[in-house]
Amino acid sequence: MVEQEFLATGETAVVLTRVRARARATGRELDFPILQTITVKDGRIIEVRPSTGTPWPLPKRAPCPGLWAEA
Template identity: 75%
Template sequence: MVIIMSVSVLEGMYAAEAEYFTTGDFAPLQSFFAPDFVLHQAEGLPYGGVWRGHDGLERFFAAMSRTWAAFDFVDQTFLATTSPLVVLTNVRARARATGRALGFPILQTITVAAGRITEVRPFYWDTAAIAAACSA
């Protein structure tokens, strides 16, 4: 039951994330994250740093929206389905500043407790290439 619940939390969050990039409405996303949530993004990215709580997460999504004109999950594979979950995601994205399109994988560890995401640690294969694509 815990495995199914954790995966369903992520599936719901990914659907809400896709909706956010269409509507800009953060409210549907907030319910998937604990109030003390922490996101660790690689410092070399345009939206790098540590983002904390719902306010930090909302600022992170705004930064992502400023960076990417499109950010689509092409496919996802759940490599571990107990917390922390491990998800391999292939992304197809287009940078706002340059219009450059690129594809890249992200491996994430995602901690879920009491039905909410408490921590996310994404690992990018090439942060320099991503940052370069986003720089005019």
């Protein structure tokens, strides 16, 4: 299962993805975040910077209306 939250302003987008899975062979559960910063120019993605470190919790709504895209 993958859950995502998006924040986009101008040419920069931030995507928080939470990946949850279970290994068939062992039954071990995996649960980890991936935080990506994506830069877009002229309608094309020019850079993706992933991070698998533990990010801070993101709010469901940004302090400024209209910043969060509905998932």
